[in-house]
Amino acid sequence: EAQVTQNPRYLITVTGKKLTVTCSQNMNHEYMSWYRQDPGLGLRQIYYSMNVEVTDKGDVPEGYKVSRKEKRNFPLILESPSPNQTSLYFCASSLSDRAETQYFGPGTRLLVL
């Protein structure tokens, strides 16, 4: 079954404690993205990757890092989380750069205390 998986699905942490949210896809897609969803703001792109070792900033990259060492994985790293990073995070992947071909993961709800 074609899918994008994210782990963990729920996470409560404290300010400053480094964390990683993993994202994996089994469709051999080249393009992957991270988004955050906040009330009243919709989804905002954090980072995206066009292929292995190729990443670029989205609209809200501050406070986040990503890496793309393998095609299937695209982890999101918060080196020093802050309460304003409390949000619902989505990973997405697609075979091409056509946005309508994106598959989204189920989301990771993060609370930073």
Added chain:
Amino acid sequence: DQQVKQNSPSLSVQEGRISILNCDYTNSMFDYFLWYKKYPAEGPTFLISISSIKDKNEDGRFTVFLNKSAKHLSLHIVPSQPGDSAVYFCAASGDSSYKLIFGSGTRLLVRP
């Protein structure tokens, strides 16, 4: 300043009637528009799209209309079904098709 706006946070419609969800944008460089549907505890799924060279695109019960002069698009669902109850996001892209700007979403409730 949000470039893509969905001014109605929620909409309630009777089953069988038409649902109309609206979206406005400010950036005239946007040339591709999409609608996504999202159920609770799931990621968004693509629903329908339209290029700026068209003013209408239809897929089954779903039709998207684009009015470029007004910088406005709308999604029509006819007839509405209870399973259509979800949050609908409109999104736009411009020079980079992979960079999407999303609206804040409209929660649709279709009453049986």
